[in-house]
Amino acid sequence: MKAKLGVIALVVLFLGGLWLVAAPFAVGYQARGATYVDATVNDLWLGGSLAAISFVSLVIYAADALRELARRGKHSDA
Amino acid sequence: MIRKFVGTVAAALAVLAGLWLMIAPFALGTQPENADWTSATQSEFFSGLGVAVVGLIGAICFAAAIYEELVVRGLVEVRQRKAEPEPEPVPVPAPQASSAELASLLAPLVEALREDLSNSGEHRRNGKAPLVGVEENR
Structure with missing residues (x-):
């Protein structure tokens, strides 16, 4: 149950990272076609990193869970 | 993990x-x-x-x-909370019996024991072994 809550938190963090990437353009403090301001650069880097880390963590979590399932299946066959 | x-x-x-x-x-x-x-x-x-x-x-x-x-x-042990010690019961003083009453109460018992010791080796009237013999056989 606790691990499930953690996974949900990772999903929310992934969505938060996507929001941070889109925020400068969605909120409107980055003019289109203009050079990126400091806030935009900061948001893009942090949002991208956050989304990437969350996504990689989710993939690792799913892969490890699947590996454990496969191991349990092997043991039950034997 | x-x-x-x-x-x-x-x-x-x-x-x-x-x-x-x-x-x-x-x-x-x-x-x-x-x-x-x-x-x-x-x-x-x-x-x-x-x-x-x-x-x-x-x-x-x-x-x-x-x-x-x-x-x-089993790699981590859960710490158990120590149970608080219960308060010791206050000893209630037993009613004091006078030495004369105690002597009169114990007199038949002492008499029976003395009789039993003097008749050691013989069967008692009710057929049972004497108390001392029973204790020694244990």
């Missing part, structure tokens, strides 16, 4: 990222001093607050899950 550890690390990194987002407008100088918060500052601050809170919740949940698994595997 490793997946929970990875989740904990990722969530902890998210906490740090959220904290940085909260202070970034002031650290980078995009928020002018003594002025109302700009839309960029508000967006970054509240996004950072959300990221930090969610990251903290995730880190706590994953750490609790790791702890639970360690307990299940």
